[in-house]
Amino acid sequence: MSSELVRRSHNNNNTQTDNHTSSAQSNSSSKSRKPMFVTVLSRLPFLLVGIAIATFLFHFLPSPSASIVTDDSLELALPTRRVLLQEKGRVPLGLKTKRQKRIVVTGGAGFVGSHLVDRLMERGDSVIVVDNFFTGRKENVLHHMGNPNFELIRHDVVEPILLEVDQIYHLACPASPVHYKFNPTNVVGTLNMLGLAKRVGARFLLTSTSEVYGDPLQHPQAETYWGNVNPIGVRSCYDEGKRTAETLTMDYHRGTGIEVRIARIFNTYGPRMCLDDGRVVSNFVAQALRKVPLTVYGDGKQTRSFQYVSDLVDGLMRLMEGEHIGPFNLGNPGEFTMLELAQVVQETIDPNAKIEFRPNTEDDPHKRKPDISKAKELLGWQPTVSLREGLPLMVNDFRLRLLTDSKTIGDKAASAA
Ligand SMILES: NC(=O)c1ccc[n+]([C@@H]2O[C@H](COP(=O)([O-])OP(=O)(O)OC[C@H]3O[C@@H](n4cnc5c(N)ncnc54)[C@H](O)[C@@H]3O)[C@@H](O)[C@H]2O)c1
DSSP states (O other), rough: OOOOOOOOHHHHHHHHHHHHHHHHHHHHHHHHHHHHHHHHHHHHHHHHHHHHHHHHHHHHOOOHHHHHHHHHHHHHHHHHHHHHHHSSSSSSTTSSSSSSOEEETTTTSSSSHHHHHHHHHHHHHHEEEOOOOSSGGGGGGGGGGGOOEEEEOOOOOSSOOOOOOOOEEEEOOOOOOHHHHTTTOOOHHHHHHHHHHHHHOEEEEEEEEEEEGGGSSSSOTTTTTTOOOOOOSSTTHHHHHHHHHHHHHHHHHHHHHHOOOEEEEEEEETOOOOSSOOHHHHHHHHHHHOOEEEEEEESOOEEEOOHHHHHHHHHHHHHHHOOOOEEEEESOOOOEEEHHHHHHHHHOOOOOOOOOEEEOTOOOOOOOOOOOOHHHHHHHHOOOOHHHHHHHHHHHHHHHHHHHHHHHHHHHHHHHH
16 A cells, blocks of 8 residues: 555656656747647547547436436336325326336235236236235235236235225125125225225226126126115125125216226136135036035026136226226126036036035026127127136146145145054
């Protein structure tokens, strides 16, 4: 260090000496101008390169403030949205830009939600799943863990939550009779999510249900039909809950101007359904695989239509991205009696599977079949997967999960012994 200082001071002295000498020479002789001129000439190329670099930087690197306005990346866009949130209490929709969308899927760890999340992630969106795992499973979204575009929040939607998002797919709600009687979250959960949509200016999509038609007096059911619902029955927490959710959605739209979409979903099946949730397709498939009789309630002549989950997800995304509020029926118009469904399950899994009849549950609708003309016309949507094509895909998933379950039980029994 000291030697370095000594060397520098030597250099300074030399420079000073040189300066004195050169100024003395410039006064005395014209010879001294020639080396100076040569020196400037020899440095000219460096000077020109310097000017070129400065010009390039000035023109091609924008200032930080300009990049926030024009850059498409979410990271740079976020400060702008936050500033707007602070200034005006709401942010503009990201829908009309090409920017990556931030989407929350409530109930995203459930059956339908997890398939929707797969498609949104595939599209390159940034997805936040909000789920309390009442009927959903972490395993359904495990394959997205570690992806920076994916977040999973354990949260019950009956409590408010603040998330800065562009779109809200609101699915959180137990959908099967076994579960919804114990956890009627429809009204409060929907109210909270509408509040969130209003606060951050997000577009809100409600997943309503064909149950809003009750035991229908019109067949097939068009969206214009107002339904035939028992307001105080055992299923009312679900069907009346969804009817109230629709009302709230429209009230928020009319009262606060938020953008809303309503889907009325008909029976849907596919991989990742709850194994024992009391829904007819999952019941039959699990029973046939476990080699126990298929339970048919009533005389088995009541009809339902069954939609494969990928068709539904396609319909939900078209609805969210489209211009129309709805409500839209999303379902497969192919109509089957319970007995016909049991036969398809027998053909697919086990021709020797037995059928057992039990008394029907209260308020079970006799007929259910969607009229999907409106979705066809305005969303350009219709289902493409038939029951005979979709069922084997679901059976493979159920078989695997049942095997894993029985292996886990076997392992536990072995380690306990
Ligand atoms: N699958 C169908 O046939 C069908 C038919 C009509 C309507 N729907 C509607 O579609 C949506 C999804 O249905 P699904 O079949 O995937 O059901 P699901 O039970 O598999 O999924 C519902 C998800 O919501 C979560 N959830 C429930 N209550 C919650 C709460 N309070 N807070 C946070 N998360 C909560 C559950 O843990 C689960 O992950 C539901 O709103 C349902 O009413 C489904």
